[in-house]
Amino acid sequence: EAFPVPLLRLLLGWLAATADGAPARRAELEQDACWLVVGFFGMLRRSELAGLRLGDVHSLTGGVHVVRITRSKTDQVGAGVDVHLGASSGSGVRIGRIIGRHLERARSGGAEPSAPLFTRGPQWGPGSEAWRKEGFTRRLRALLGEMQRALPQIAGRVPDYASHSLRRGGATAAAEGGASGEQIKAHGRWRSEAVSAYILPSAAAKARIVGCM
Structure with missing residues (x-):
């Protein structure tokens, strides 16, 4: 099932408010916000999220970030591909600020470019442990339960969303925002027409059809 934009916005807002009220959890919750926006707006697979290193994310002017996917399901030889994430989404999510905050905290914590972008703790330095791909679904469900x-x-x-719902939700949101199938296919790094299964209209979009009748 596709993760809907309104729920993502609600979750991100709750994470920020919770971090404000519990400073001891700020690093943990800011990391959560980061992987949520990278996974959703970058349409990343959970294996791609797990494989990211700090040096794979580059900051450009204006709050734009480029995420380098070095290896994926459709790129077993490791040719790599860049995913560009704008400073803000059409739905008003401040992607650049969320990513930048996490990067700054990781670097100030002593993280090297080779360090995992998302770590247990979160903590960086020698021996820092990257999240396994299975960890993203567990964490997403834990956050939704707590919220x-x-x-x-x-x-x-x-519903009981899995982390793959972020990839599906990003594709659905892009389609409903006017992006073409080819644009979504390129951004999400699909090599086949399987992308069509990811851009089915949401229930809200289906309901709006009645307004045209």
């Missing part, structure tokens, strides 16, 4: 306990108005209304 629902903190926000009773949404309790029991959020």
